[in-house]
Amino acid sequence: MNLGKVNWCFQPMKLWNEPINKNRVLNPFTGKSNGQIIFSIWEKLEKYQTDAQKIGIRQTILIGTESDVFGSRIYLHNKQLQRLNVDSSLVRGELFKNISAGKYPNLIFLFLTNHPGEITKCILKEWLSAVPGNIMFGVSGNSQKEIEDNFSSLSTAPGDKFIYIKPEYTNLTLNEILYGGRIELVIQGDNFESDNEIVDIESLRKVKNATEKAEIRYYFKHDHLLTSKFE
Numbered sequence: 001m002n003l004g005k006v007n008w009c010f011q012p013m014k015l016w017n018e019p020i021n022k023n024r025v026l027n028p029f030t031g032k033s034n035g036q037i038i039f040s041i042w043e044k045l046e047k048y049q050t051d052a053q054k055i056g057i058r059q060t061i062l063i064g065t066e067s068d069v070f071g072s073r074i075y076l077h078n079k080q081l082q083r084l085n086v087d088s089s090l091v092r093g094e095l096f097k098n099i100s101a102g103k104y105p106n107l108i109f110l111f112l113t114n115h116p117g118e119i120t121k122c123i124l125k126e127w128l129s130a131v132p133g134n135i136m137f138g139v140s141g142n143s144q145k146e147i148e149d150n151f152s153s154l155s156t157a158p159g160d161k162f163i164y165i166k167p168e169y170t171n172l173t174l175n176e177i178l179y180g181g182r183i184e185l186v187i188q189g190d191n192f193e194s195d196n197e198i199v200d201i202e203s204l205r206k207v208k209n210a211t212e213k214a215e216i217r218y219y220f221k222h223d224h225l226l227t228s229k230f231e
Contacts, residue, residue, distance in 0.1 A: 002133075003184070003185070003217050005056065005057050005058055006057065006058045006059075006060060006108065007052070007057045007058065007059050007060065008060060008219050009060075010060045010061075010062045010110075010187075010221065011048060011059060011060065011061050011062065012062045012063075012065060012066070013041065013044065013045075013061055013062065013063050014038050014041075014063075014066045014067045015037075015038060015041055015063065015067045015069065015088070015091050015092070015095065016036060016037050016038055016067050016074060016076055016088055016091060017036045017038070017066075017067075036076065036077050036078070037076040037077075037078070037084065037086065037091065041091075041095075045061075045098075045103075045104060045107065046103075048061065048104075048106075048107055049103070049104045049105070049106050049107055052106035052107065053105075053106045057106065058106050058107065058108050058134070059106060059107050059108070060107075060108045060110060061107050061108065061109050061110065062110045062112065063109060063110065063111055063112065064110075064111050064112030064113050064138075065112060067088075068112070068113050068114055068115060069088070069092045069095070069111055069113070069122070070111070070113040070115040070116070070118040070119055070122050071088075071113070071114065071115055071118075073087050073088055073089050074087060074088040075087045075088075076088065076091070089122075092122065096123065096124050096127075097124070099132055099134070099135065100124055100126070100127070100132060104134065105134065107134060108134050108135075108136070109134060109135050109136070110136050110138055110162060110185075110187075111135065111136070111137050111138065112138045112139070112140065112164055113137065113138070113139060114139075114140075114150075116137070116139050116150055116151075116153040116154035116156075116157060117153045117156070119137055119154070119157040120156065120157055120158070123157075123158075127158060127159070128158055129158070130158075131158050131159030131160075135159055135160075136159065136160045136161060136162050136184060136185065137154060137157055137159055137160075137161055137162075138154075138161060138162035138163060138164050138185075138187075139151055139153075139154050139161075139163065139164070140163070140164040140165065140166065144171070144172055144173065147163065147165075147172070147174070147177075148176070148177065151163065151177050155180070155182070160182065160183075160184040160185075161182055161183045161184065161185075162183065162184060162185035162186065162187060163177065163183065163185075163186050163187070164187045165186065165187065165188040165207060171200075171203060172203065172206070172207055173210075174186075174207060174210060174211070175210060175214075178210060178211060178214040178216055179214055183216060184216065184217060185216065185217045185218075185219065186207065186211045186216060186217070186218050186219070187219050187221055188204060188207055188208065188218070188219070188220050188221065204220075208220070
């Protein structure tokens with residue numbers, strides 16, 4: 001993928017609200033509905049496309065941190081808790097068809113998933129031989145082994161790949177992945193998964209240096225706690 005003129009200020013996007021308890025429509029802690037579709041997603045994507053085209057850039061759209069499009073099917077509800085005749089697979093399918101039709105040429109979609117083995121089952125059939133040039137599939141993991149296992153499953157999918165590394169992941173050695181081919185991007189930083197916001201800065205630099213040595217695009221997703229220490 002040509003990564004020139006890309007705005008690396010990611011726009012995270014949710015396609016739906018993930019249910020905390022899939023057996024209950026109502027979240028007992030917040031009183032809000034689980035599995036609720038985000039009706040504004042299509043308007044947002046059109047706005048991101050229009051804005052990016054006007055200023056001549058490509059905008060990154062990160063999908064999957066809160067709505068994994070390759071996860072289990074979720075039956076969706078509206079704000080009145082009424083079940084809709086649409087589920088997460090239909091929303092995913094509509095998005096894929098819009099991308100395939102060229103509706104978002106200035107948007108780069110980064111699909112982060114915990115289910116890389118499901119990608120080939122869920123994408124459009126024509127993507128198995130030719131994935132649109134503005135799509136990348138990515139994985140993360142909570143350990144060296146988990147990242148390697150997830151990427152091994154991801155490697156069977158077509159198209160370009162990326163890895164997403166949270167700031168508390170330490171002592172990672174990614175050489176086998178970085179030099180194995182078909183990885184375009186390493187994203188590091190941003191939100192913590194634990195309450196212990198302590199970072200090994202040297203571990204971050206180790207990943208950064210290894211990625212750049214392999215001549216792979218590296219992006220540090222800024223967190224206010226890390227920026228001054230890392231740059």
